[in-house]
Amino acid sequence: MTAEGERALREELERLKKVDRPRITQAIAEAREHGDLKENAEYHAAREQQSFAEGRIKDIEHKLSHAQVIDVSAIAHTGKVIFGTTVDLINLDDDSTVTYRIVGEDEADVRNNMISVGSPIARALVGKSEGDEVVVRAPGGDICYEIDQVRHV
Template sequence: MQKFPLTVTGANKLRAELEELKTVIRPRIIQAIAEAREHGDLKENAEYHAAREQQSFAEGRIAEIEGKLANANIIDVTKTDANGKVVFGATVKIEDLDSGKEVTYQIVGEDEANIKEGRISVGSPIARALIGKEEGDTVIVKAPGGDIEYEIIAVEYI
């Protein structure tokens, strides 16, 4: 099985979700199934079927998270010796040289990416263009709408 990169923060979020699923959600669903069983005929018991569906979803999510954590290569960017280079987990402030607009992104794994929160996937065109570059470098990102030129303003490892 191939390992995939995951930040410490991303791993902690997955562990927290897994803990909630196992200690809060799963027992609640088991209780709902038990209560629904008490109502009698299971063939026409909508509460029972809904609870079983929730159980199926929760168990699937538990298995998915456990698999992700088992196959994750957890990278702590604060312990890196990147010396100003853009690496996985780094937070990078860039400026669009055409518009002058500045944006800040953290380069994270596929599952952690959320553009609204400023986290982009390591496989995205912007991240691929930034990896290995340093503060002050200019990069060209091949975007669907054409090439975009950015300057790296700052690189942080937080």
């Protein structure tokens, strides 16, 4: 994962442990005070939140303990597409442009143009250089791109 991805996971973990966990514990305590737990919707909702939060904490701790963090800014700028680079592409069919950043699976967010290194687009781009033409095999058909610029940001 990228250094930014690791930082975001650590921040989420901190929030879950120091903000969400105490808030949920308090909600459970308050719901218990309302009496019969069998029919107490607030109690069951708080327990469900607790279960989700604890599961997410374990998931993040596991990911961080097994992550290999790659700082792209420390890598030599070769003009080639590698993990962590930001790539500006030109669609050769309609001359539209799109920018993607190639990140780890846990960081992928298509709405923010951050794509997983294992995605079809990233797999087609990795190892290519500025000026290369790339064909991406997509479910809707092949898309031809030209790599306009590769940035190590």
